[in-house]
Amino acid sequence: MANGSVRLGELIDKGENHFVVACEPCKRTGRYNVARLIETHGRDAALPDVLGYLTRTCNQPSAAGSRRCHAIYQRGLG
Numbered sequence: 001m002a003n004g005s006v007r008l009g010e011l012i013d014k015g016e017n018h019f020v021v022a023c024e025p026c027k028r029t030g031r032y033n034v035a036r037l038i039e040t041h042g043r044d045a046a047l048p049d050v051l052g053y054l055t056r057t058c059n060q061p062s063a064a065g066s067r068r069c070h071a072i073y074q075r076g077l078g
């Protein structure tokens, strides 16, 4: 792999079928089905890119101020 980014296919291979996206500044969390995301983004989609897609509707301004959207990936439970 070219960089250290985790890819969706790796999650499935490790038996992680869901993950949770949490964005503290935006006060939102979501639980996502990895297989469904692969249908949309492909196995080679890097997790940071997928996070960016999933949080594209976050309401934090990205240009001004320091409180940018800060979504993080957390392991789901199965």
Ligand SMILES: [Zn+2]
Pocket: 023, 024, 025, 026, 055, 058, 059, 060, 068, 069, 070, 071
């Ligand atoms: Zn956010």
